[in-house]
Amino acid sequence: MDKRPSDPRSEFVESRTIDEIAPGDTATLRRSVAQQDIDLLAVLSGEAMPVSLGVTSLPGSAPGPLAASLIALLLATELPGPGTVSLSQSLTFHGMVAAGDVLELALTVTACDRATRELELACDLKTETGREVASGSLRVRAPETKIRRHRLELPDIRMSRHERFRALIAEAASTTPPVVAVAHPCSAAAIAAAVEAADFGIVTPVLVGPRAKVERAAREAGVAIGRFRLVDAPHSDAAAAEAVALVRRGEASLLMKGSLHTDELLRAVLARDGGLRTERRLSHVYLMDVPSYPRPLLITDAAVNIEPDLAMKRDIIQNAVDLAQAMGIDTPKVAILSAVETVNPKLRSTLDAAALCKMADRGQITGALVDGPLAFDNAVNPEAAREKGIRSPVAGIADILVVPDLEAGNILAKQLTFLAGADAAGVVLGARVPIILTSRADAERTRLASCAVAAKLARLATAPENRGKGAA
Numbered sequence: 001m002d003k004r005p006s007d008p009r010s011e012f013v014e015s016r017t018i019d020e021i022a023p024g025d026t027a028t029l030r031r032s033v034a035q036q037d038i039d040l041l042a043v044l045s046g047e048a049m050p051v052s053l054g055v056t057s058l059p060g061s062a063p064g065p066l067a068a069s070l071i072a073l074l075l076a077t078e079l080p081g082p083g084t085v086s087l088s089q090s091l092t093f094h095g096m097v098a099a100g101d102v103l104e105l106a107l108t109v110t111a112c113d114r115a116t117r118e119l120e121l122a123c124d125l126k127t128e129t130g131r132e133v134a135s136g137s138l139r140v141r142a143p144e145t146k147i148r149r150h151r152l153e154l155p156d157i158r159m160s161r162h163e164r165f166r167a168l169i170a171e172a173a174s175t176t177p178p179v180v181a182v183a184h185p186c187s188a189a190a191i192a193a194a195v196e197a198a199d200f201g202i203v204t205p206v207l208v209g210p211r212a213k214v215e216r217a218a219r220e221a222g223v224a225i226g227r228f229r230l231v232d233a234p235h236s237d238a239a240a241a242e243a244v245a246l247v248r249r250g251e252a253s254l255l256m257k258g259s260l261h262t263d264e265l266l267r268a269v270l271a272r273d274g275g276l277r278t279e280r281r282l283s284h285v286y287l288m289d290v291p292s293y294p295r296p297l298l299i300t301d302a303a304v305n306i307e308p309d310l311a312m313k314r315d316i317i318q319n320a321v322d323l324a325q326a327m328g329i330d331t332p333k334v335a336i337l338s339a340v341e342t343v344n345p346k347l348r349s350t351l352d353a354a355a356l357c358k359m360a361d362r363g364q365i366t367g368a369l370v371d372g373p374l375a376f377d378n379a380v381n382p383e384a385a386r387e388k389g390i391r392s393p394v395a396g397i398a399d400i401l402v403v404p405d406l407e408a409g410n411i412l413a414k415q416l417t418f419l420a421g422a423d424a425a426g427v428v429l430g431a432r433v434p435i436i437l438t439s440r441a442d443a444e445r446t447r448l449a450s451c452a453v454a455a456k457l458a459r460l461a462t463a464p465e466n467r468g469k470g471a472a
Contacts (some may be wrong), residue, residue, distance in 0.1 A: 014148040015081030018117040021109055021142060027079035029070060029105040033097055041065045066097055067125055067134045070105050075140060079107055080119065083143025091123060091136035102128040107138070117142045164289040164296060165423050165449040172452035173201040175459060178253045180436065180451070181206050181243035183265050184236045185258035186213040188221035189440045194256060195223040196444060197451040206231060206252055209239040217259075236260035240268035244276055247433050253458040256436040256451075262303070269431050281305070281315035282430040284437065285323050286413045287453055290422040293380065298324055298332070298400040302409030303437060304428060310352055313402065314359060319429040320400045321368040323453075326460055335379035335398035336372025337408070341390060349373060349404035368400070369393050376401075376412075425449035427457070434458060
């Protein structure tokens with residue numbers, strides 16, 4: 001009996017003609033099922049499939065999409081191979097397939113008609129533990145002549161279920177929403193962001209700005225704002241100052257940027273008299289859900305500090321560490337990024353990284369494992385770190401990426417968002433309360449997640465054991 005296991009590493013695939021096939025010939029295929037496989041099949045079929053792929057078809061009905069794809073792959077590459085024409089299938093499904101299962105498919109020739117080039121094949125699909133998934137028979141026509149071609153270079157498709165942000169939004173919506181002072185929500189995008197967060201039960205907004213402009217923006221956005229408190233302020237500077245004052249008076253526990261410039265809002269926050277300063281430097285943190293990365297990833301600072309010095313970077317790191325801990329990462333791994341992973345006196349970012357690591361050793365940065373300098377690849381990829389011979393508890397598995405300056409951080413975050421399909425929730429830390437910054441380019445899910453992160457921080461700050469400690 002001819003056994004030809006599928007070899008995905010071979011460069012070529014080659015068909016067998018009817019004269020090269022006999023009853024008893026078998027081809028096999030072994031595949032591990034990933035959640036992404038199920039997601040992709042759901043997208044292609046237009047169906048909302050559950051986490052596990054139920055296969056409960058009756059005998060003789062169409063096969064489940066996962067079984068069908070594996071059978072088609074084995075027919076097209078092994079038995080008979082390229083040029084095969086499928087004529088009919090009759091399959092019975094016996095159970096469920098879930099992400100993490102390892103499947104073994106075997107196709108065995110049971111009959112061979114050389115005149116018509118038609119083959120009958122028995123199909124047996126089971127898990128590696130022997131549990132039956134599907135069985136039945138196939139009828140195909142073998143190619144008339146031998147076909148040999150290069151194995152196709154398939155694209156690396158990555159999908160995101162946005163599960164981390166969905167869970168974050170759901171958690172925020174299940175609690176009492178904190179009050180957020182929204183400074184100058186005078187564009188359709190700005191007011192829609194505040195209203196949608198309220199509709200999800202994440203925050204309760206107080207709208208601060210010129211009444212006529214706020215109401216016009218609401219009409220343009222098609223949202224009703226009669227249920228919200230509206231504090232009239234003549235212009236954007238006054239709106240920022242009044243929003244900050246609401247926080248100082250205890251009438252709001254969050255601050256949110258509307259359609260004013262970030263500098264205007266932060267100027268009011270940093271005012272020596274009446275602002276929201278703390279001993280900590282303000283910094284921005286992106287909490288990112290990157291489909292190809294197995295854990296949440298924090299990037300800082302990509303929006304506030306343009307060229308931070310060593311003291312600023314210390315606060316930038318501590319702010320991010322505090323956020324990571326609030327999100328459930330007990331001892332976050334902090335990678336201080338540069339272009340290289342060795343200290344070079346000509347490259348300031350490497351000197352800063354070395355100094356920051358020593359500051360962490362001496363307790364000037366707490367609650368995290370800190371290492372650097374690290375290049376991006378060996379900060380997030382274990383194999384890249386091993387290739388460079390880097391031995392570190394951070395390399396390859398970083399939770400927090402600290403960039404050299406705002407330009408690098410902004411470019412990195414937007415690359416991950418627009419090229420890698422990442423979600424990015426942003427929040428400014430270091431003031432008395434978290435500050436929500438959203439962009440017109442943000443997806444709804446991203447805006448909601450930014451509000452949810454800030455709401456969670458606000459709840460933690462007002463917990464009895466933390467009351468009076470100030471914001472992260």
